[in-house]
Amino acid sequence: MSAHRDVVLEVNGNRHALRVDPGATLLEVLRAELGLRGTKENCLEGECGACTVLVDGKAVNSCLMLAVRAEGKKITTIEGLARGGELHPVQRAFVEEGAVQCGYCTPGFIMSAVDLLESNPDPTDDEVDQGLAGNICRCTGYTRIRRAVHAAIRHGGEPA
Amino acid sequence: MNPSMLIGRSEVRLDAQEKAEGTYVYGMDFSVPGSLEAVVLRSPVPHARIVKIDASRAESLRGVHAVILGRDLPHVFFNNNLEDQPFLARSVVRYHGEPMALVAAETRERAAEAAALIRVDFDPLPVLEDPELAMLPESPLIHPQWQSYVVDPQVRRGGNVCCHTILTRGDIEAGFALADIVVEGDYSTQSVHQGHVEPRVAIAESAGDGTITVYCNTQLPYWTRTQVARLMQMQEEAVRIVPLGIGGGFGSKLYAQIEPYVALLARRTGRPVRMVTSLEEELTAGLPRHPTRTHLKTGVMSDGTIVAHQTRMIIDAGAYAGSSLEIASIGALMLTGPYRLPNVRMDGFSVYTNKTNFGAYRGPGGPQSLFALEQHLDVLADALGLDPLELRLRNIAGDGDELANGQVLQGVGLREALLKAAAAIDWGAAAQANRGKGLALGWWTTTLQVSTVRASLEAGGKVRVRVGTPEIGTGAIMGGVPQIAAETMGIPMQDVIIEVADTGSGLRDWGSQGSRTAFNVGRAARAACQNLIAKILAAASGALGMEPEGLLLEDSRVSIRTDAGTCISLAALAATDAGGELIAEAVSNPEPARHKTERLSSAVYPAFHYPHFYCHACEVEVDPDTGQVRVLKYAAAHDVGHAINPALIEGQIEGGAIQGVGMAFMEDVRYRHGLRENCTWTDYKLPTIADAPDVESIIVEHPVPGEALFGMKGLGEAPVIPPPAALANAVYRAAGVRITSLPMSAERIWTALHARGSTEAESAEPQSSR
Numbered sequence: 001m002s003a004h005r006d007v008v009l010e011v012n013g014n015r016h017a018l019r020v021d022p023g024a025t026l027l028e029v030l031r032a033e034l035g036l037r038g039t040k041e042n043c044l045e046g047e048c049g050a051c052t053v054l055v056d057g058k059a060v061n062s063c064l065m066l067a068v069r070a071e072g073k074k075i076t077t078i079e080g081l082a083r084g085g086e087l088h089p090v091q092r093a094f095v096e097e098g099a100v101q102c103g104y105c106t107p108g109f110i111m112s113a114v115d116l117l118e119s120n121p122d123p124t125d126d127e128v129d130q131g132l133a134g135n136i137c138r139c140t141g142y143t144r145i146r147r148a149v150h151a152a153i154r155h156g157g158e159p160a
Numbered sequence: 161m162n163p164s165m166l167i168g169r170s171e172v173r174l175d176a177q178e179k180a181e182g183t184y185v186y187g188m189d190f191s192v193p194g195s196l197e198a199v200v201l202r203s204p205v206p207h208a209r210i211v212k213i214d215a216s217r218a219e220s221l222r223g224v225h226a227v228i229l230g231r232d233l234p235h236v237f238f239n240n241n242l243e244d245q246p247f248l249a250r251s252v253v254r255y256h257g258e259p260m261a262l263v264a265a266e267t268r269e270r271a272a273e274a275a276a277l278i279r280v281d282f283d284p285l286p287v288l289e290d291p292e293l294a295m296l297p298e299s300p301l302i303h304p305q306w307q308s309y310v311v312d313p314q315v316r317r318g319g320n321v322c323c324h325t326i327l328t329r330g331d332i333e334a335g336f337a338l339a340d341i342v343v344e345g346d347y348s349t350q351s352v353h354q355g356h357v358e359p360r361v362a363i364a365e366s367a368g369d370g371t372i373t374v375y376c377n378t379q380l381p382y383w384t385r386t387q388v389a390r391l392m393q394m395q396e397e398a399v400r401i402v403p404l405g406i407g408g409g410f411g412s413k414l415y416a417q418i419e420p421y422v423a424l425l426a427r428r429t430g431r432p433v434r435m436v437t438s439l440e441e442e443l444t445a446g447l448p449r450h451p452t453r454t455h456l457k458t459g460v461m462s463d464g465t466i467v468a469h470q471t472r473m474i475i476d477a478g479a480y481a482g483s484s485l486e487i488a489s490i491g492a493l494m495l496t497g498p499y500r501l502p503n504v505r506m507d508g509f510s511v512y513t514n515k516t517n518f519g520a521y522r523g524p525g526g527p528q529s530l531f532a533l534e535q536h537l538d539v540l541a542d543a544l545g546l547d548p549l550e551l552r553l554r555n556i557a558g559d560g561d562e563l564a565n566g567q568v569l570q571g572v573g574l575r576e577a578l579l580k581a582a583a584a585i586d587w588g589a590a591a592q593a594n595r596g597k598g599l600a601l602g603w604w605t606t607t608l609q610v611s612t613v614r615a616s617l618e619a620g621g622k623v624r625v626r627v628g629t630p631e632i633g634t635g636a637i638m639g640g641v642p643q644i645a646a647e648t649m650g651i652p653m654q655d656v657i658i659e660v661a662d663t664g665s666g667l668r669d670w671g672s673q674g675s676r677t678a679f680n681v682g683r684a685a686r687a688a689c690q691n692l693i694a695k696i697l698a699a700a701s702g703a704l705g706m707e708p709e710g711l712l713l714e715d716s717r718v719s720i721r722t723d724a725g726t727c728i729s730l731a732a733l734a735a736t737d738a739g740g741e742l743i744a745e746a747v748s749n750p751e752p753a754r755h756k757t758e759r760l761s762s763a764v765y766p767a768f769h770y771p772h773f774y775c776h777a778c779e780v781e782v783d784p785d786t787g788q789v790r791v792l793k794y795a796a797a798h799d800v801g802h803a804i805n806p807a808l809i810e811g812q813i814e815g816g817a818i819q820g821v822g823m824a825f826m827e828d829v830r831y832r833h834g835l836r837e838n839c840t841w842t843d844y845k846l847p848t849i850a851d852a853p854d855v856e857s858i859i860v861e862h863p864v865p866g867e868a869l870f871g872m873k874g875l876g877e878a879p880v881i882p883p884p885a886a887l888a889n890a891v892y893r894a895a896g897v898r899i900t901s902l903p904m905s906a907e908r909i910w911t912a913l914h915a916r917g918s919t920e921a922e923s924a925e926p927q928s929s930r
Contacts, residue, residue, distance in 0.1 A: 042359055043439045087181070100173075101811055102406060136357060138357055139815045143818075
C-alpha cells in the first residue's frame with residue numbers, strides 16, 4: 001500500500017479536504033468517502049457509463065479517473081444538479097417522459113445528457129445517439145431516453 | 161368493477177424522481193458497518209476432478225477471516241425440480257466459473273489475494289460442449305450419479321438428458337399423409353446474458369439468537385430464503401431476506417447465487433459479510449439464456465391449412481439442470497404457438513454440457529422457439545406461394561380454439577395485433593432494393609402463484625400498501641400497484657405509500673418475475689384495499705350514524721350516499737384509529753389454466769396462464785457489401801387485455817424489443833474449448849442508443865375472462881421474444897439469405913451472401929418437398 005495523499009476536491013460547489021489512497025478512483029472517493037451514492041458502480045472499466053460525472057463540465061467515467069487527478073477541477077455529480085429543490089430540466093424530462101425504469105443507469109445518462117446539451121443545445125437524433133452511446137441502459141430500449149433529451153431541450157437547458 | 165379514475169392513465173411512477181435525483185437506494189448502495197468483504201474462488205477449467213485443494217496459505221494471510229471449501233458444507237443441493245447442484249464444488253468441477261471456495265477478509269482486495277493462494281490440483285475430464293453429442297449414449301456422463309438425485313417424479317431423463325418432454329396431439333403420421341407440401345428446417349440460437357447494469361450483491365448478518373438476515377437485490381425473496389435455509393440447515397423462519405432496490409434483473413437475480421454464501425460466511429465469522437459479483441464473474445458464470453437447436457417438419461395443404469407439425473428442440477442446460485426442465489415445457493408450448501394444429505408431436509430434450517447452468521432470462525425459451533418457428537412458417541409460406549401474413553391469418557387461434565396442449569383460449573387479440581403491427585410498417589407496400597419486411601407472432605404466459613398484500617390507513621389519510629416482492633424496474637410495484645390501490649381507495653396516487661416488506665412480514669409472494677408482478681400483486685392489492693374499505697366504512701358508520709351500506713368512499717373521505725355534505729375524511733378516521741384496526745390483508749392465488757394432461761408428459765410447465773398475444777413487424781436494410789443491417793422501422797403490438805398504465809406498458813415493449821435486437825444481431829455468450837471467451841462489455845456487445853431503432857408500441861386490449869383484474873394479462877417478458885424471428889424474416893426478404901443461427905452478425909450475413917450459389921450454402925437452407 002502506498003502512502004495516502006491529502007487532496008482537496010470540489011464537488012457540487014463544496015470543497016472537501018480528504019486523505020486518499022493514490023490508487024483510489026474518483027468513483028470510490030465519491031461513494032465511500034463523500035457518501036455520494038447517486039453515482040453508480042458496475043463495470044469499473046469504462047464500459048457501462050453508470051458512474052458518469054462532470055469534471056469541469058465534461059462527462060467522465062469516474063471509475064477511470066484517479067481521485068488525486070480531480071484536484072483543482074469542478075466535479076458535479078447527480079446530487080449537484082437540482083437547484084433550490086427544483087429538478088434540472090434534464091432530470092425532470094427523464095421523470096416525465098418515462099425514461100426511468102430500474103433507474104440504475106439514469107444518473108449516468110442524465111450527466112451525459114447535461115454535458116451534451118451544454119456543448120450542443122440543439123442536437124440532431126444522430127448527435128444525441130453519439131453523445132449518449134457511452135452509457136448502457138438495458139431496461140428502456142432508449143426510445144424514451146431520446147424523447148427525454150428532446151423534451152429537456154424544450155424545457156430550456158438551464159435549471160430554474 | 162368500473163375502472164375509471166386512474167386505471168388506463170400514464171401516471172408517473174412513484175420512484176421515478178428519487179431515481180433521477182440519485183437518492184434511490186439500490187443493493188449496491190446499502191452497507192452494514194463493520195462488514196467483511198467476500199469473494200468466490202471459481203474453477204478455471206470446464207471439467208475436472210478436484211484431486212487436492214489446499215487453502216492453508218490463504219487461511220494464514222493477515223486480514224482473512226474465513227475460507228470455506230466444498231468439503232466443509234453439508235451434503236445438500238440447490239432446491240430445483242432436479243436436485244443436482246452443490247452449493248460449492250466438492251470433488252468435481254463441471255463448468256468454467258463454478259464456485260469452489262469462499263473467502264471473507266477485511267477488504268475485497270485481501271479476499272481476492274487469499275483466494276488466489278488456494279491451490280487446487282485438477283485431473284481433467286472430457287469436456288462436452290455440444291448437447292447433441294452429449295446426448296449420444298456413448299458420451300461420457302457429466303453426472304455419473306444422476307440416478308441418485310432427488311427429482312420431480314414425472315420427469316423422464318437418463319444419462320446426460322436431464323429432461324425429455326413430449327407433447328402430442330392427434331395422429332402425426334396421418335397428418336403428414338394429408339399434406340400437399342412438407343417443409344423441414346433447422347435453427348439454432350445462442351446464449352445471451354441479461355445485462356443488468358447493477359451487479360448482484362448480498363450482505364448477511366448473523367444475530368446472537370442464531371437467526372440470519374440477508375440484504376440482497378433478489379427478485380424472489382421467499383425462494384432465496386428457501387435456498388439460504390437449505391444450505392444453513394435452518395428453519396426458513398430463522399432466515400430473513402430483506403429485498404433492496406434492484407438495478408435490473410431480467411431473471412438473472414431470480415435464483416439464489418451468492419446469498420447462501422454470505423449467510424454461511426457471516427455465521428462462520430460472526431461479522432456482517434458483503435459480496436458483489438463482478439461483471440467478469442457475472443459474464444463467466446451467471447445464469448444467461450439457454451442455447452437451443454430446433455428441427456421442424458410441417459405438413460400443409462395447398463390452401464395453407466397446417467395439418468401436421470413435428471418439432472424437436474435440444475436445450476443446452478449447462479452443467480446443472482437449473483430451470484432447463486421448464487424450458488423443455490415452454491419450448492413445447494412455444495413451438496406449437498397460438499396456432500390451430502390438429503396433429504402435433506414435440507420432443508424437448510434438456511441436456512447437460514460443461515457450461516454455466518443457463519437460467520431464466522426474460523421470456524426463457526421464448527425467443528429460441530420463435531426464431532425457429534416463425535422463420536419456418538415464412539419458408540412454408542414461400543413454398544405455398546402465400547403471403548406470410550396470410551398464412552398466419554389462416555392458422556392462428558382465436559376465441560374458443562383449443563391449442564396443442566388442450567388449453568382453450570379466450571380473449572384473444574392476436575388477429576388485431578398481427579394486422580396492426582403489419583399495418584404500422586406498410587406491410588403490403590413493396591420494399592426498395594436491399595430492404596425487406598418481416599414479422600413474427602406468438603403467445604406467452606402470466607406466471608401465477610401466491611401474492612400477498614397488506615393495506616393500512618395511515619396518518620393524513622394516506623394508505624400504506626405493503627408487498628412481499630420488490631420493484632425490479634418494470635414499474636409493476638411502484639407504478640401499477642399504487643395506481644390500482646389509489647383507484648380502489650378513491651385517493652390520489654401520491655397518497656399511496658408502497659413498502660416492500662422483508663420475509664419477516666409473512667407477506668408471501670412468488671416474486672417479481674414471470675410477467676406476474678402487476679397481475680398478481682395488483683390483484684392482491686385490489687382485494688386488500690377492498691377489505692380495508694369495509695373496515696373504514698364500519699369505522700365511519702359510528703361517526704356518521706349510518707349503516708356502512710349507506711356510505712360512499714371517494715375523494716379521500718367517507719360520506720353518506722344520500723347526503724354528500726355529511727362526511728368524515730380518511731385523515732380524521734386515521735386519527736381516531738387508536739387501536740390500529742384499519743388494516744387488512746389479501747392473498748391472490750388464481751387457478752392455473754386447464755390443459756389436457758394426457759397430451760403432455762414430463763412437463764413441469766404444461767400450460768400458459770392468462771396468455772398474452774403479440775406480433776412484431778419490422779423493415780430492415782442490408783448493406784450487400786458489408787452484411788450490416790439497419791433497422792428502419794420496428795412496430796410491436798401487444799394484447800395486454802386491459803392497459804393499467806400505457807406509458808409503463810410501452811416502456812416494457814420498447815425495452816424488451818431492443819433486448820431482442822441485441823440477441824438478433826450482437827450478443828453472444830461464447831465458449832471455446834469449454835472456456836468462456838467474451839467476459840467484458842467491450843467483448844460482449846450490448847445495444848447502445850446508437851444501435852437502437854425507435855420502437856413503435858401498439859397496445860391491443862382484448863380482456864381475458866376469469867380471475868384477471870380488469871381482464872389484464874401479464875406483459876413484462878413477451879416483448880423480448882419475437883425480435884430475432886421478425887428481424888431474420890426481414891433480413892431474408894432484404895438480402896435473400898436465410899440466417900438460421902444467431903446472432904445475425906454482419907459477418908454471418910456477409911458470408912451467407914457470398915456463399916450464395918455454392919452447394920454448401922444451400923445444403924444448410926431449409927428444405928421443402930412436394
